[in-house]
Each structure stands twice: as structure tokens, then as C-alpha cells.
Amino acid sequence: MAEAQFEPRIVAFLCRWCAGAGADLAGTSRLRYPPNAVAIRVNCSGRVEPQWVMEAFRSGADGVFIGGCHPGDCHYVSGNYKARRRVHLLKRMLSELGIEPERVRLEWVSATEGAKFARLMHEFVEELRALGPRTDPGEAAPSAALPAPSRRKG
Amino acid sequence: MVGKPKIAVYWTGGCGGCDVSFLELGAPLLDVLAKVEIAFWPALVDAKRADVEAFAPRSLAATLINGTLRTEENVEMVHLLREKSQLVVAFGACAHLGGVPGLANLVSREETLRRVYGDGFAIAPPPGGEADDAPPNLLPQAQPLSTEVTVDYVVPGCPPPPALIGLLFDALLSGDLPPAGHVFAHDKALCEECPRTREDRVLTKIVRPHELVPDPEACLLDQGMICLGPVTRGGCGAACPKAGMPCTGCLGPTPHAGDPGLAMISALASLVRAGDEGEASFAGEDAVLDSLVDPVGTLYKYSLPSYVAKRRSG
Numbered sequence: 001m002a003e004a005q006f007e008p009r010i011v012a013f014l015c016r017w018c019a020g021a022g023a024d025l026a027g028t029s030r031l032r033y034p035p036n037a038v039a040i041r042v043n044c045s046g047r048v049e050p051q052w053v054m055e056a057f058r059s060g061a062d063g064v065f066i067g068g069c070h071p072g073d074c075h076y077v078s079g080n081y082k083a084r085r086r087v088h089l090l091k092r093m094l095s096e097l098g099i100e101p102e103r104v105r106l107e108w109v110s111a112t113e114g115a116k117f118a119r120l121m122h123e124f125v126e127e128l129r130a131l132g133p134r135t136d137p138g139e140a141a142p143s144a145a146l147p148a149p150s151r152r153k154g
Numbered sequence: 155m156v157g158k159p160k161i162a163v164y165w166t167g168g169c170g171g172c173d174v175s176f177l178e179l180g181a182p183l184l185d186v187l188a189k190v191e192i193a194f195w196p197a198l199v200d201a202k203r204a205d206v207e208a209f210a211p212r213s214l215a216a217t218l219i220n221g222t223l224r225t226e227e228n229v230e231m232v233h234l235l236r237e238k239s240q241l242v243v244a245f246g247a248c249a250h251l252g253g254v255p256g257l258a259n260l261v262s263r264e265e266t267l268r269r270v271y272g273d274g275f276a277i278a279p280p281p282g283g284e285a286d287d288a289p290p291n292l293l294p295q296a297q298p299l300s301t302e303v304t305v306d307y308v309v310p311g312c313p314p315p316p317a318l319i320g321l322l323f324d325a326l327l328s329g330d331l332p333p334a335g336h337v338f339a340h341d342k343a344l345c346e347e348c349p350r351t352r353e354d355r356v357l358t359k360i361v362r363p364h365e366l367v368p369d370p371e372a373c374l375l376d377q378g379m380i381c382l383g384p385v386t387r388g389g390c391g392a393a394c395p396k397a398g399m400p401c402t403g404c405l406g407p408t409p410h411a412g413d414p415g416l417a418m419i420s421a422l423a424s425l426v427r428a429g430d431e432g433e434a435s436f437a438g439e440d441a442v443l444d445s446l447v448d449p450v451g452t453l454y455k456y457s458l459p460s461y462v463a464k465r466r467s468g
Contacts, residue, residue, distance in 0.1 A: 050416040071433040081431045081439075085423035089443050093419065096260065096450040 008062035008128035010037040013048045017075040018110050019067025025114030033118035034125045037065060044068070045106070046079025050090045053104060063103045063128045067117070070108040080108070100131055159215035159326075162194035162206070163245075164235055166228035167255050167296065168221025172246040173197040175313035179320060186323050190215075194235075203231070209238045216241040216326055218309075222248040222255045222459070223297040236303040241331075243322065247312040247404045249299040250337075252459030254312070256296040257451060259458050263294050296459050308337040312404035312456055315390040339389030339405050348383055348392035352376060356427040360445045363399055374400045375425070380452055385411040385418050402455050413461045415453030422446070 014020040020041045026033060042048055045068025053064045066087065068080040084106060091101035105124055109117050165173060173195075176183060193214055194201045217239040223229055236242055247253045258266050299305055309322050321338045325331055345352070352373040361378040368374055374381040374395055381400035383392070387408050394401050407414035428438025446452065454461060 050419045051412050054413065054416060078431050082424055084436065085426055085439055085443060086419060088440055089419045089423055089446070089449065090416075092444070092446075093415070093449045093453070096448075098260075 006129055006133060008036055008125055008133070009060060010063045010065055010124065010128070011056040011059075011061045012037040012039045012065040012067065013042050013045070013052070014039055014067040014109075015045045015069060015075075015079075016041055016043050018069035018073060019045070019107070019117070021111035022067070022109040022113045022117040025111065026118045027114075029114045031114055031118040033121040036125050036128075037121060044074065044076050044079035045083035046074070046076065046081075048083055048086070050086055053090060057099070057103075057134065062131075062134045063105065063124060065120070065124055066104070066106045067109045067120075068106065070110055073110065099134065102127060102131065103134060158189060158191045160193040160213060161190045161326075162214050162217040162235060162239065163192070163197070164194065164217060164219050164231060165196060166219065166221035166232065166249070166299075167224030168246065168248050168253070170197065171313040172220030172248075175246075175311075175316070176319065178316040179323075180316070182320065182323075186327070189327055203234075206231075206234055206238060211237055212240050214239040216243060218243045218245040218322075219249050219299055220246040220313075222253045223299060223302055224255060224293060226291040226293065229293070229302050232299060232303050241306045241326075242299075242303060244299045244305045244308045246314055247310060247406070247456040249305075250308050250310050251406050251457040252296055252298045253456050256298075256457070256459040257455070259295045260450065263292050266292065298460055306334050307332070308335075308406075310337060310339050310387065310405040311390065314338075315393065317391065318389050337387070337406070339387040341409050342388050343408050343411075344383040344386045344388045344390070344392055344395075344401050344405070347388045348373075348395045350374065350392075350395055355425075357422070357425040357442065358427055359442060360422075360426075362447065368398050370398070374398075380418075380422070380446065382414065382418060382453070384421055385414040403453075404456050406457060414457060415450070415461060418453050419449075 012023075014023055020039075023039060045066055048066050056064050066083060068083050069075065071080065074080040087104060087106045091104055094101045094104065105120075107120050109120070163173065179186070192199050193209065194206050214235070217235045219232060219235065219242060221228070223232065244250045248255060252259070261269070307322065309318050311318060318338045340346070350373045351371055353376055355376040357375075357378055359378050360380060363379060366377065366379065368377050368379065375383070379400040381395060382403035383395060383401040385407050386401050386403045387405040389405055392401070403414055407417070411417045422443070426439055426442045428435045428442055450458065
């Protein structure tokens with residue numbers, strides 16, 4: 001039997017107006033994409049605190065995806081800009097701490113971009129597979145707070 | 155009660171500043187000293203570990219421990235002192251949160267030894283020990299006191315301000331003790347007691363203290379300095395901002411701030427601008443954010459071992 005493929009665990013914060021609707025569209029359009037992400041709907045990508053991202057990592061996530069509206073489209077005018085600046089600083093800090101900054105991914109997904117959402121999920125899962133599980137020496141094993149995603153056959 | 159209550163003061167991986175900070179109490183220190191017996195205090199009295207071992211369990215009314223836990227000996231001593239003490243107080247930022255020496259957690263123990271002693275350093279192993287066991291027997295990481303023993307109270311600060319040391323002694327000597335876990339500082343942010351005027355300006359540049367002679371009245375954050383006042387406990391009377399230096403967070407985060415560095419990232423990201431917000435400003439905004447030199451060292455100067463910190467491998 002082939003060795004089981006590493007299935008990264010992803011927490012996806014999706015804004016209610018754009019990325020969340022885009023993810024819904026991917027689903028209602030029956031697009032196929034990997035089931036590795038646990039989606040958490042937030043009102044705005046600008047509401048996503050860096051503390052939540054680190055909490056996701058502490059809870060065993062291998063990657064964190066943040067989906068917001070395209071520039072100029074934010075329902076709250078500028079929440080996505082705030083999210084972008086937060087992620088920029090957070091990534092700098094992650095590299096200092098020895099966590100690959102690629103494990104945090106901020107993307108713009110509109111409500112009509114179901115196909116883009118599905119493609120991004122494919123891409124992110126592949127990238128995280130290449131990075132491998134997130135382990136820090138000296139850190140306790142990731143807790144089992146997030147269930148490992150199971151893959152449906154067919 | 156027979157005799158005065160016995161207290162001990164001990165240092166682990168500290169700089170000695172906490173021991174000196176008691177002098178800042180000034181004349182009231184004499185009243186304190188008149189009411190207690192110092193049973194053990196390496197900086198002050200000649201008592202040795204064997205003397206501590208001979209103490210009866212819980213015979214010390216209180217032991218104030220400063221410094222981060224960095225060596226195996228530190229850990230042995232704090233367990234010994236815990237056993238002999240009714241109350242253990244984490245005294246100062248190192249014992250409270252890990253302190254400045256905790257920034258060494260960014261690199262491994264081996265890398266720390268390499269940087270301090272240089273490549274090819276050799277220290278004779280102890281009799282019967284391995285070369286790896288040679289002094290100083292560093293722990294893999296620096297740890298705050300609470301990772302090893304139960305801490306009853308915290309006096310935060312680097313070093314603790316005299317007003318807060320006074321609050322501890324008032325409580326200890328009056329017997330009117332706060333609930334376990336109490337931190338002798340304010341729950342509200344430092345900004346509440348800062349006399350500078352905040353105008354909620356946006357940040358178009360980030361400057362380090364040596365790059366700017368700040369306006370004496372205006373908020374330092376408004377002037378582009380990374381002042382951690384918004385996420386840090388008050389209690390020091392905003393001593394640093396009053397002197398024109400930004401708060402570096404030595405009293406630790408307020409109970410509501412959570413992780414102080416991540417909370418500050420949120421705050422800074424909200425303030426930074428490079429012209430009107432929008433795609434055209436992205437590169438400019440990133441340049442402003444990148445002018446924050448050493449985010450981890452700035453935002454976790456005293457608290458790395460207590461928060462997101464996980465060391466690198468190798």
C-alpha cells in the first residue's frame with residue numbers, strides 16, 4: 001500500500017460578502033476542490049486578528065487562508081486593506097519565529113469567483129504538502145483540536 | 155508570633171537590576187527592613203544553598219524571585235525555595251514573562267552557546283560528567299518562573315517601579331493579601347495614565363527613539379515611535395513616555411490585550427498609511443511597515459517565552 005499522503009489542515013477565514021460567497025459558489029457549482037480547509041465565516045477580512053491566526057497554528061493548523069474582497073470592493077470600504085497590512089507584518093514576524101510565512105495566505109476572491117476559490121484551495125494544499133507538517137522543535141505536538149480532513153473517494 | 159517574618163530574595167537568570175530596584179523605595183525601605191528578617195538574599199546576605207536546605211518547610215513568609223529560568227540550577231533552586239516558602243512572588247519582567255534574556259529563545263540552546271562562547275569553545279566537564287553537561291547547563295529555552303513553580307503574586311517591570319514594590323510590601327506586611335495570581339499593577343493600559351495628547355494621527359513612517367527628538371506634549375505613537383502603551387499595563391506612571399521614550403512593554407500586557415505583540419500588529423496595521431488607501435498605496439504601506447526594524451525584538455522585548463515564541467531548529 002502506498003504511504004498515506006500528507007493532508008495539511010487549513011483554517012480558512014472567509015469574509016461574508018466576497019470570499020465566503022465565492023466559496024459557496026464553488027460548492028453550488030459542484031466544483032471539485034480538496035476538503036482540507038475548515039471554513040470560518042467572518043464579516044470582514046479586516047476583522048481577522050493576528051491572534052486568531054496564531055491560535056489556529058497552536059491548534060494544529062498547517063496553514064491559514066484569509067479570503068477578502070478585491071481592492072475597492074470591501075463592503076466596509078477598507079477592511080481588506082487593513083487585513084493586508086496585518087498579514088504583511090505578521091508574515092515578517094513569522095519568519096523571525098521560524099514559521100514559514102507561506103503558511104499564511106491572503107487572497108482576494110469575489111462572490112462570482114467560485115472557480116478561483118477552488119483553484120486557490122488546490123494551490124494552497126499543494127504548497128502546504130511541499131512544506132510538510134508544521135512542527136517546531138521544542139514545541140508540544142499539535143493538539144488534536146482540529147480533525148484531520150478525510151478524503152472522500154470518487 | 156515569634157520573631158519577624160522571614161523573607162528571601164533570589165535571582166535566577168537576571169541582571170541584578172531587580173535587586174537594586176529595592177533601593178528606589180527610598181526611606182520607606184528602612185521601615186520594611188525593620189519589620190522583616192532577611193533569611194536569604196545572595197546579593198545582600200551571606201547565606202548559602204545549604205542554609206536554605208536546612209530551613210523548615212514553609213518557614214519563609216515570602217520569597218521574591220527575579221530572573222528568567224535559564225539553567226538547571228535555577229530550576230532546582232526555585233523548587234527548593236517554593237518548598238520553604240508560604241508565598242512565592244515573581245519579581246520583575248524576567249520571572250513574570252521571561253524577560254529580555256528570553257529573546258534567546260529565537261535561537262536554539264546550541265546556537266546560544268556558540269554565539270556566547272564562540273566556535274570550538276571548551277569548558278571542562280564536571281567530574282564524572284559528559285562534555286555536553288559542562289557548565290552552564292543551559293535549559294533548552296529560557297522560561298518564566300510560573301513554568302516550574304506555583305507563583306502566588308507578580309510584581310512586574312524591568313525593573314519593578316518603586317510604587318509597585320511598595321504595593322507588594324504593603325500587602326505582605328499588613329496581611330491584607332489579594333487573591334492568588336494578583337499582578338501588582340493596573341489592569342488598564344498605560345495610555346490611561348500617560349499625560350501626552352493623542353490625536354489619532356495615521357502613521358506615515360516608523361522611527362526609532364534615536365532618530366527623533368519627540369514633541370514634549372504629543373503622543374509618541376502619533377509621532378511614529380512604536381510605543382506599546384496601548385497593550386501594556388499601567389502602574390509605572392508612564393515613566394518612559396514622560397521622559398520622551400516609548401513604552402517597551404515591561405509591565406506586561408493588560409488582561410484584555412491577550413498576546414501583546416499580535417495585538418500591537420493589529421493596532422499598527424490600522425494606523426499605517428501611505429497616501430489614500432487602495433491598491434496604488436500597497437507598496438508604500440509595505441515600505442512603512444518594513445521600517446519597523448526587528449518586529450519580534452520590539453514587540454516581545456520582555457515576553458517572548460510567554461507568547462508565540464517557539465525557537466528555530468538547529
